[in-house]
Structures are given as structure tokens and as C-alpha cells.
Amino acid sequence: MVGSNRLSSRIVFLYIPLALFTIFLLFPFYWMLIISLKPNSLLLNTRVNPLYLTEFTLRHYRYLFENTDFPRWAWNTAVVTFGATLLSLTCSILMGYALGRFRFKGGNLMGTAVFLAYLIPPTLLFIPLSQVVVRFGIYNEYWALILTYPTFLIPFASWLLMGYFRTIPRELEECAMIDGASRIQAMRRIILPLALPGVLSAAIFSFTLSWNEFLYALVFMGSGHMKTIPVGTVNDLIRADVFQWGPLMAAAVLGSVPVAVVYMFFVDHYVSGMTAGAVKG
Known part of the structure; x- marks a missing residue:
């Protein structure tokens, strides 16, 4: 019982805050990467989820x-x-x-x-x-x-x-x-x-x-x-x-x-x- 409470405390007060901080820290780099790999036709398309990479291109890097x-x-x-x-x-x-x-x-x-x-x-x-x-x-x-x-x-x-x-x-x-x-x-x-x-x-x-x-x-x-x-x-x-x-x-x-x-x-x-x-x- 004591071990279970300690594990729950570590999850709530350690792992969850660390996970949220990691997401907050890495999201700008993830955003830059997916935008750099998207074709121009999808950059301003509001019908497509901006967080997903549905099409892949290296045109921006070649540019x-x-x-x-x-x-x-x-x-x-x-x-x-x-x-x-x-x-x-x-x-x-x-x-x-x-x-x-x-x-x-x-x-x-x-x-x-x-x-x-x-x-x-x-x-x-x-x-x-x-x-x-x-x-x-x-x-x-x-x-x-x-x-x-x-x-x-x-x-x-x-x-x-x-x-x-x-x-x-x-x-x-x-x-x-x-x-x-x-x-x-x-x-x-x-x-x-x-x-x-x-x-x-x-x-x-x-x-x-x-x-x-x-x-x-x-x-x-x-x-x-x-x-x-x-x-x-x-x-x-x-x-x-x-x-x-x-x-x-x-x-x-x-x-x-x-x-x-x-x-x-x-x-x-x-x-x-x-x-x-x-x-x-």
C-alpha cells in the first residue's frame, strides 16, 4: 500500500510535470520541422490538421x-x-x-x-x-x-x-x-x-x-x-x-x-x- 502511494505520488508530482515540460520545450522544434516539410498548398489550408504531416516535401530545403x-x-x-x-x-x-x-x-x-x-x-x-x-x-x-x-x-x-x-x-x-x-x-x-x-x-x-x-x-x-x-x-x-x-x-x-x-x-x-x-x- 505504501509502495503504491509512493508510485502514485511520483507519477503525479514528478513524471507528469516532466512530461508536460518536455512537450512544452520540444513543441517549437516539432512545429518548425513539420512546417519545413509541408508543401505550400498545405501551409494555409485550414481543413488539414496543422499538427500532422500528411504530405512530405524537401522543396523548402532545396530552395x-x-x-x-x-x-x-x-x-x-x-x-x-x-x-x-x-x-x-x-x-x-x-x-x-x-x-x-x-x-x-x-x-x-x-x-x-x-x-x-x-x-x-x-x-x-x-x-x-x-x-x-x-x-x-x-x-x-x-x-x-x-x-x-x-x-x-x-x-x-x-x-x-x-x-x-x-x-x-x-x-x-x-x-x-x-x-x-x-x-x-x-x-x-x-x-x-x-x-x-x-x-x-x-x-x-x-x-x-x-x-x-x-x-x-x-x-x-x-x-x-x-x-x-x-x-x-x-x-x-x-x-x-x-x-x-x-x-x-x-x-x-x-x-x-x-x-x-x-x-x-x-x-x-x-x-x-x-x-x-x-x-x-
Whole structure:
């Protein structure tokens, strides 16, 4: 009887909420997929259930590759994303390590200021940043985004890594330095391997925001063949009040694949307490 009550409680309070949340979370992706596979004749047909796929076509995907510059958009997005992520992660590791491991006056205040910098909306920054981009002569080039994306990637990633570095026992680093390792060697060989879950979290965060960013990409690199996927999709597939829903959803599906792959391969590395017991024994 007790076991039956426990099972009923788990179903009501655990499995049902999880199932509802999963449906709510995955429904947008399901909707994009079925719209991208429907022929145009069924997209606005009210006599057909919109949740079912009665006919199948790849015409919208062929349209993307044959009538738009989608492969170029994908390449531009990948170059900018990997470049900005690498630059931001390098700076964030150094900044997070300094704020998380060193003890100096004003360190906590500086860490809070770094996080508050992330809260500044991009709509306030793109005008002064556009002047910087033009002055350096990198408008409509990859460097225009690779150097501007870190303005909102580094603050949050540094704050995240700062908190993670603080969870690693200082004794590990001190023992390595007593054995003759320098500060850089101790960070590279001892601290960074233990902080791998935090580093991967910061990397995935930076990758996702860079891949989906729209405003800076539109202003700094949104003309000609240098468009990214968000900018090219909006500019070329939405014309006045005409929305090409099939190609739009096909571009959304293809644009979501890299982010989904990144999460799929690295989600297992989100491990807490990786250093628990590291100094015991």
C-alpha cells in the first residue's frame, strides 16, 4: 500500500510535470520541422490538421541551397562563432582565475561590476561600437563581430568561471607550487582540468549567444555575402509583409542543428562536485 502511494505520488508530482515540460520545450522544434516539410498548398489550408504531416516535401530545403546564399551564411556564422567563443573563453579564463583565486582589496566588488556589465543591453552599445568598427576599418568583415561579441560574452563567462574557480581547493595549487610549478603551470595543469565543467559551460554559453546573435550581425556585418544565418534569413526570406514560411522554418531547423549537437555532446560534462575529496587522503 505504501509502495503504491509512493508510485502514485511520483507519477503525479514528478513524471507528469516532466512530461508536460518536455512537450512544452520540444513543441517549437516539432512545429518548425513539420512546417519545413509541408508543401505550400498545405501551409494555409485550414481543413488539414496543422499538427500532422500528411504530405512530405524537401522543396523548402532545396530552395535554401539553390535560391539563397544559405551555405555562405552558415560559413560566416561558424567563423564568427568559433572566433568570438575562443577569444571570449581565453579572456574569461584569465579574468575568472584572477578574480576567483587571488585575494586583493576590492576583488568582490570588481567581480560584481563584471557581472553588471553583462546586463547592459546591446541596444545601448551598438552605436558607439559601430564608430569603433568603422574607425578600425573592419566593417563588414569577420573581425567586426569577433571583436564586438566579447563585449557581452566575457562579463558573464568571467563571472561564471570566477565562482567555479573558487570551489576548487587552494591546497591543490599550493602543493603544485611547493613542488616547483609556476603559477601558470599550476593553473594549466591542476586548476583548468578540474574546472573543465565550468569552462565547458562558459564555452557553450558563448557559442549559443554568438550563433544566435542578430543585432550586431545586422549592423556590423549584414550586407552582401557577409550575412550570418539570423540576418540572411530575415533579410532574404521576409519581403515586406510576405513571409516564406517553408524556407523560414527550414532555415530555423538547420540553424538549430549546431547548437543542439553542442549540447548533446557536452551536456554530460555538467558535473558538480568534480573536486570533492580531491585533497583527502
